[in-house]
Structures are given as C-alpha cells and as structure tokens.
Amino acid sequence: MEKEKPIGVFDSGIGGLTVVKRVASALPTENIVYFGDTARVPYGSKSNATVVEYGLQDARFLINKNVKAIVVACNTVSSVALDEIRKKFNVPVIGVIEPGAALAAKETKNGRIGVIGTRATVNNKAYSSEIKKINSSIEVYERECPLFVPLAEEGWIRHKATYDIAEEYLKELRELKIDTLVLGCTHYPILSGVIQEVIGKNVKLIDSGVASAEVIKKELDRVDLHTNKYSSGNQEFYVSDLPTKFKEVAELFLGQEIKLVQKVDLETLTS
C-alpha cells in the first residue's frame, strides 16, 4: 500500500545522516531508506552536469527501493539537480536549500543572514538566491568553511582546534552583525555547539535538516501519504563504498546505532 512505503533520503556521503536524524525525529513511525554515494563523494568539486547525472542515479536507486518521497539531503544536488529529479520521478522531492532558506528568512529580525557551507555551495550562491527570492531586502553573507567537514568526521566537536578554526571562519560574519546563520552543509550540525559559541548566543542557527523534515511532514499531509503504523519506523542504509571507520562516524551523525549497512556496486547505480 502506498502509505506504507518508506521515505527515501540520499546524500553524496554520510552528512545526510544528520537529515535522517531530523526526519526520523519529526516522523518517528515512517520507514526510511538512506543512500550515501560514498564512492563518489564529494559532489561539491564536480561539474554541474556530473552532479545532475549522479543525482538522477541516486534518486533512481531510491525509486527502485519503492519510496513514496525523496529528501535530497545534499546541498550540491539540491542547488543543481532538483528540477531534473522532480521532472523524472513522480514522487514528492524535497531539497535542503529551499526549506533552509525559507526558515532563515522567517527567523531573521534584522534582515542580516549568514550562510556557511562548502566551497561549492558558497560559490553557487544557492542560499543567497533562494533567500532573495523570498525577500529581496535581506542581506545575505556567505562564507566557505572547508575544514568543518573533516573536523566533523574526526568527531572533534569540542576540540581547541575546532574553536580556533571556527573563530577564523566566523569572525567576519560576527562583525557583519548577522542574527541568523544557516548551516549550509549537512555535516555542520555536528559542530553546532562550537559554532553557536563562536558566532554568539544571540545568533539563531538554522539546521536545514530540521527545516527539510518539517517540509516533508507537510508534504505527506498534503498528499495524504502518512503511514498508518504506530510503531517505530525501520531504517535501511545503503552506501556505494564502505570506508574505514564508517560505522563510528555514521553513528555520530545519526545519533544512534546503525545495525546494518549494505554496499551497493556503482554498476548497479549507473546501469
């Protein structure tokens, strides 16, 4: 039955697990299928054409797992390939950028929003253009933070070096008097403690995962596709490569134990 199908979530790697955490928290009885394209991570440094191709393959994989909706938990794919995925597949498709941008635009009081992300996300100005669509008078300041991803994967969530690096990356945004900061990369919620401390406690942090989870919830309302189950949903995890320490890092991101991860051959994706 349509309602009992799982929600699909994909990312270029493991960062999207922070989004799974938020979706599972917002919709605890839904089943979730996750795919992380760990063999081809990162997408951020690839050309737009390649990102579209990979995004379509990732979505196809989830469609073959019979999902009722797709959350694109990858900022790069969300900024480049969302239209193509929506055109190709006949299920609701939710990105992370539109919900994150909308929530930031709603939260800001002084009309000054900061966005931090990978080099690719910042260069694409994806959040800026979404926020400007909602309210063109909002000032948006974007800053790339390349070291945050490896720091999150090290699990150095309170390390002195993390503070030093956050200080270096965030001091300009602090001086620009932003009152809202978008965590524009699915890895960054892992470091939200340090980021909040360094940017100042008066700045509201926007976790795109939280925003996306709210949007998928509303979308399931709209199309009347909520599960009828009352028990906890199951989660299935697929990756295209199983790097060392995968389980340890993945569990830090997901916030709970991962019982089973299955490796998918790239040939399955590309064929």
Next chain:
Amino acid sequence: MEKEKPIGVFDSGIGGLTVVKRVASALPTENIVYFGDTARVPYGSKSNATVVEYGLQDARFLINKNVKAIVVACNTVSSVALDEIRKKFNVPVIGVIEPGAALAAKETKNGRIGVIGTRATVNNKAYSSEIKKINSSIEVYERECPLFVPLAEEGWIRHKATYDIAEEYLKELRELKIDTLVLGCTHYPILSGVIQEVIGKNVKLIDSGVASAEVIKKELDRVDLHTNKYSSGNQEFYVSDLPTKFKEVAELFLGQEIKLVQKVDLETLTS
C-alpha cells in the same frame, strides 16, 4: 626517441605536485607530465578494488601521453595498486612508499620510526611492512592525521589551529621517542615547518617525494633513459576537474607558477 619522452607523475589530487617539485629538482632537464584525478579525490576513503581500478586508469592516461616512466605520487595507490600497474604497463613504475621506507630505515639511529599518513595509508600499514622487510628489528609507529590534508589545502602553514592539531596528532609519537618521522602523504611537506617544530628538532623528517626522486633518477641510470637535453624540462599539468582556488593551492604545492592546466573528461579516463 625513447630518452626524450617525459616522466609521468600522477596522484589522486594535487598533493603529488610536491613530488613533481622534488623530481624536477633532482632531474631538471627532464620533461614531466602530471595528472591529478581531482574529480575523484580522495582515494584514501575508497575500497581497494576501486583504488586499483582508478590507479590503472590514471597510469593508462600517462601511457597515452607517451611517458617513459611513471611515478605514482599517491600513497594510497602505491600501497594498493603498484603490482597491478607494473604488470599492466611496460615502463618503470616507482611508488612513494618503498623509497620513503628505505630512506627512513637508512636514517634511523635508534631504530624507532614514526609514520604519519591518511587513515587509509595507516590502516594498510604500508610503511610498517616495507620497513620491516628491510630491517625487522626496527619499531614502527603509525598515526593517522586526517586534518593535515585540508589544512595544507587551506594553506594554513603557520596557523594556530595547525599547531593545535599537530600537537594532538604527534604527542604520542613524541613520547615514543622516535628519531625519524615519515611524511606518509604527499600533502604533508607543505606543513613540515609546524610538524618539525611540534615533533622536535632532533627528529629527522622523511619526505617520500625526495626519496622517490632519487629512486627515479637511479632507475633512469639503470635503464639508460636520461634525456640528452641540457635545457630546463617542460611541465604539463592535467586534472580531471578544476576546483575553485586550484591554481593558488597547486602553486603552493609545486613551489612555482603553473602556466597551463588542462582539464580531462572522466569519460576519457574510463573508456
């Protein structure tokens, strides 16, 4: 003519440019063709089967550029795929691990060697097993330093965070009283100033690029393939993707200006 063919050097990304610098310094009249697989970097987190496949594709690209010898300036490929590349292609193939291990074994006085590298290199224990082959009584201590690569690419060669991170990574090795430390990743020579300071000035740092350059020089002696030219060699650079800030970072690694970089389509590699 065979002698006038270039030397090929490849890496998963731009780290191998530190090896090009060393090869060019040891053999200034040779032409060099470099390939950096920047579209698929990093290799370290990929499975061995994937690394072998990519390594063979990278070597094939250089062979098609008509090289007379190949330097595999990538620790991951050197530890996993060297035999396969040697079997497949009929030119001398030099890795970075054997030369680095041999030089370290030669340099140590107290028989205690440290090795730092990416997670993959350390997990493979590639340097340990090479050093033990040479002298089984040498103690080898390996430590992964995942943040050193993004720190080098940020160009933070004297940043406070770099000292903090080096302190965290190196304190155990310092306590273990090593007298020789192998920089088991081609990015690390960029950070050698900080590493030397933190590990202590009595510890000898081994740059595998320097060691490999000496080995390729001897190999060209052996097979009598030195160029007859007296003028400076040319260098050609190819990458599979052109990330932002590429030129800036690449020039930091190479230690000189890069005039021309050409982008290669992944289809060219995989076909």
